[in-house]
Amino acid sequence: MVVDDQAVVRAGFAAIVDAEPDLHVVAEAQDGAQAVRLAREVSPDVVLMDIRMPGMDGLTATRLLTAEPTESAGAAPRVLVLTTFDQDAYVHDALRAGASGFLLKDALPEELLAGIRVVASGEAMLAPTVTRRLIDAFADTAPAPDPELLTSLTPREREVLTLVAAGHTNAEIADALGVTTGTVKSHVNALLGKLGLRDRVQATILAYDLGLARPRRTHRE
Incomplete structure (x- = not known):
């Protein structure tokens, strides 16, 4: 499902997705409220979610969509946030609300398609450079988690x-x-279970919050 308040943008993303033999757009929504309503009807596997929309924004919609499974599918959809990073201060909160990752709106079509497939497979879509900027920009606003969480992990985990x-x-x-x-997959699954995390997105946020990872700065950043 494609969610964006601009009809032209929705049509563009839908055209890219529908051109692929293994992907199909089941619905389009112009705001968060419509997205939540349609998701309960059509049960999308993946939702491409804009953040800034009139009415219910993408952050609220993401939280609602990932909080409870749809009745017909029995599993909550995976949300892939599409954003213009420099303008959207809600991306960090969107990840915390349950989004499975994010892409910039100016991503190449092949990057968009790869992101959809990665998220659909149960993984997280994180662009490393943008992730570092994201964490660097918003880490100070996040509540500090308990460092004792890491004691449950083995050195390899x-x-x-x-x-x-x-x-x-x-x-x-x-x-x-x-x-x-x-x-590696076994280690990832084990550490997610021990830390009570849903996926790699939450694991990444926790690692930065605990100081286990640090943003690396470049001249461009």
Whole structure:
């Protein structure tokens, strides 16, 4: 489902998605309230969500969509936030509200499609550079979590968490640690369970909040 208050933008995203044989747009919504209502009817797997919309904004809609499963599908949709990062101060809150990741609105079509497929598979879509800027900009506003949370992790799980927070894929982590991707996936699942986290997005936020990972600055940033 594509959610944006601009009809032209919705049509553009829908055209890109519907051109793919394995993807189909089941609904379009012009605001958060309509998105929540339609999601209960059509049960989308993934929702492309704008943040700034009149009426119910994308942040509120994301929280509602991820909080309770749809009756027909039995599982809440995955929300992929589409944003113009420099203007949207709500992206950090959207991730905390349950979004599975975000992309910039000027992303290439192939990046958008890859993001949808990644999120649909149950992973998180995080652009490392933008993630660092995001955390750097909003970490001071977040309540500090209990550092004792990390004591439940093994040294290897803690190492994997650090690499996840840096934006690395399972394959990249496997190469770095000299193990199989299956082993990395097992470590990720284990640390998510121990920390009571839903996915890699929440793991990344927690790692930054605890100081396990730090934003790396570049000249551009």
